[in-house]
Amino acid sequence: MTKRTANRQLSMEAFFPTAKSSSSDPNLESSKRIKTSDPSARNLHSDSPDAPEWFDNKSVLIGKFGVPNKSAKIAAFDLDSTLIKVKSKYKRPVDENDWVFHNKNVVKVLRSLHTEGYHITVISNQRGLKINSDKERAKKLTRKSQLKTKISNIAKQLDIPFYFYAATANDFFRKPGIGLWHLMSIFANDHGQKIGKQVKGIMIHASTLYLDLDSCFYVGDAVGRPDNWRSGVPKDFADTDLKFALNANIKIYTPEEYFENATDIPKIEIPQHPKAIVQSHNDSIDLGEYDGDRAQLYQEIRSNMASDKMTMVVMVGSPASGKSTLVINELVKDFGFERINQVNNTNPNKASRASFIAIGKKYGAKVYSAHVNVPKDLVKHNIAFRSFSKQAAEIIRFLGRNETGVSTPTQPTAPSTNKTAESQKTLLEGNDPKNMAFEDIFNHLEKTSPATDQLSIIAIHSFFSKFELPTKKEGFDNNYVVLFEPYFGKDGSTNSELASVSDIWHMYLE
The missing domain is CATH 3.40.50.300 (P-loop containing nucleotide triphosphate hydrolases)
Incomplete structure (x- = not known):
């Protein structure tokens, strides 16, 4: 795995003191076949055990590819401008095939994380998929189908098991809200084993109970960097990825840090x-x-x-x-x-x-x-x-x-x-x-x-x-x-x- 720059441990302990978690050895599963008896996928439907499985409702779109590691260690990634970027000259992708990986290191880094026992997950805001009226239904369903195709093609090239979570509504599942993080946490760890403990007077998140937060991290591009943080590069469109990591009390990396070992990254300002x-x-x-x-x-x-x-x-x-x-x-x-x-x-x-x-x-x-x-x-x-x-x-x-x-x-x-x-x-x-x-x-x-x-x-x-x-x-x-x-x-x-x-x-x- 590529060497990464120093950890950004941005903490909200001033507002939310959290219980300390102890690490847990992951229970690795070598099979890439989807077990239809897996309770987290029981309501998903596929034509064959090897096909990706999807769950869809008005708040989320969830895809399961293979059998991800059961682990208290989470490696979570944003999708657009993090794992992948637009291949064409346009700012936004023209179709489901208009993408390339962020750089050549992405595939080997994620495969290495899987080998190390991490539970791999992709968490992405996709509010553009929300159907607000019957008039736009056909267009949004087409867009959703294209996203599924894109994620399936990404999965084939990564060739590792992972979950894909997309927030499609403007609610707590959407970053910087951490509804998807909580949902993911109870399915990520080995049999949902609790490794944290409740401390009186402290709000215990579900993720604190099930995960080793010191070993969890998120990689995303929306961290609030200013114009020309790198010569000719515009400012970040938002800081939602940074706020998401702060809410979840986990480390945050930019894709340039994590996949490029970049050292010209400006100091991230806490919002x-x-x-x-x-x-x-x-x-x-x-x-x-x-x-x-x-x-x-x-x-x-x-x-x-x-x-x-x-x-x-x-x-x-x-x-x-x-x-x-x-x-x-x-x-x-x-x-x-x-x-x-x-x-x-x-x-x-x-x-x-x-x-x-x-x-x-x-x-x-x-x-x-x-x-x-x-x-x-x-x-x-x-x-x-x-x-x-x-x-x-x-x-x-x-x-x-x-x-x-x-x-x-x-x-x-x-x-x-x-x-x-x-x-x-x-x-x-x-x-x-x-x-x-x-x-x-x-x-x-x-x-x-x-x-x-x-x-x-x-x-x-x-x-x-x-x-x-x-x-x-x-x-x-x-x-x-x-x-x-x-x-x-x-x-x-x-x-x-x-x-x-x-x-x-x-x-x-x-």
Whole structure:
């Protein structure tokens, strides 16, 4: 195997201290024939045992090629611009044959990793495969068929067993989300043997339980490198691969480092964490532009209540800034306000606020503005969180569920093709997920915690482009600023100690 540059051990321990894992000897399987009794492939279909097996639903496309090593050591790779690159002169491939390996070392490096006992997996974002309407169905199905052909051809040249995971929806399975990493982890290790242990007060990921994270790594090109990081090379289109590795708490390499032994790679900058975004933005707010903060607003409200004065509070803030959360959990619950909700009305400027001020003045109310001051980057993060936080928490809880006291069988149990409600309940409550078919796992996740559609980025840009700071000149008696504080409910947790929505918010989500 080619020599690699020094490990990039980029850790999120400041946010997620994780249990230390001990290594586990891999149980290598020499046969390349697919065992149809393998529970992880039981719901996949092929004409012959030697053919690739595929599973497909609205969130993922999974391909299994041969029988990958059972191992606690994972060698994971991005696909485009990492394992392969476009062969033609165009930026994007013109068809399923328009590709070549990143360089001549790719095949021998992956074969060497397989020989060393690594479980080889490819994890790729492929949102372009998502079918959003009947009109585009035929086109997307053709594109999906072409991708399958491409991966099958890559597999023939690699001539090693591996899994291919593609995230096709905008949810926790899509990088930088680590839904696919958790799913992969329970099928990668030898019989799902747990090598980690739960530590009180620490969120234990499924991957921490099943994998030797010190021996796991990801190779990807989206790490946030700037323009001309190498002469004439444009900046990375994103930093999702870097954030994915940070979320999974594993090492990250660029393809140039891993396959070329390149030494001209710039230092990878750790992206600003959501918690740090909140802190730095709150510190930058000029409080002199307002008449006070949330505490002073509440003091005014109490004073008005004591003197029997009517109060109106006009909420100002972008989508996903926390306006509704504040109103419902504080103004309504603690002060008895009546909530007037106009869907998607963010009150960004004078014109949008004028009618509320006029009504308040008509009835002699004290009229205040409450500006929930949140930066655009955090809004994007909050929108992703709002869309799939419940899905993410359930993925972690369910795939690590045999740590919660649920009994698990010693032998895989083949799921029935005609399940009654009771047998389905028994299947989900009695079986370890590693002994379940992909179909049953995804059916459970879809029924219990589906991701919701995300708000369009256009709505976010619209608010910030129209925003005007509230002033007394437009009729407000006072204007207050509300500094963002994430709110996760009464105790911030799901019904499992293994995951909580607050832990999900503290991950990189977009």
